[in-house]
Amino acid sequence: GAVVSQHPSRVICKSGTSVKIECRSLDFQATTMFWYRQFPKKSLMLMATSNEGSKATYEQGVEKDKFLINHASLTLSTLTVTSAHPEDSSFYICSARLPVGTDTQYFGPGTRLTVL
């Protein structure tokens, strides 16, 4: 149980284009999902907290207009990197929290974004 998927697993795009990454909770409903960014050989940095049906809460320093988050259903959150640039290249990981009775986050397998 508590499986989280991400799609795509890796994507290469040209500078200036937008890329959408999906995060799905496969066997549970997640009222809260999280988006992290991980630089090479570094720890995870929380970008934003995504709550179903409401606006995402962004961490300080994260551009909300650049990293658009939509949590339209209890099983799907999307992260869109708009007008991507090479410095946006990174490993993006989402997680989902079970709705009741636990504070455990379950992580997706990650998406490797490369912007040329």
Next chain:
Amino acid sequence: AQSVTQPDIHITVSEGASLELRCNYSYGATPYLFWYVQSPGQGLQLLLKYFSGDTLVQGIKGFEAEFKRSQSSFNLRKPSVHWSDAAEYFCALDTDKLIFGTGTRLQVFP
């Protein structure tokens, strides 16, 4: 300030040897603590967690961790390491959002 420190960036052990990965935290209230493992290019897998109760927590893959409030520590242990345990290990503190340590890379030699 809330923080997690993993003092060891890189640890190398021989297969079959015992392992201890250190984790220290700073938090004013009762902590919720986690250990996650990440294989290269993969997401994070939960190894174990501590919320309350018994301070020795058993996890998957033969791992355990001991919560010591007096030392603000939550060290991860395994009595006998397997080559497949080679990965990056993250300790995390939940303060309504997860605060991760910088990770410890474990290398296992045959």
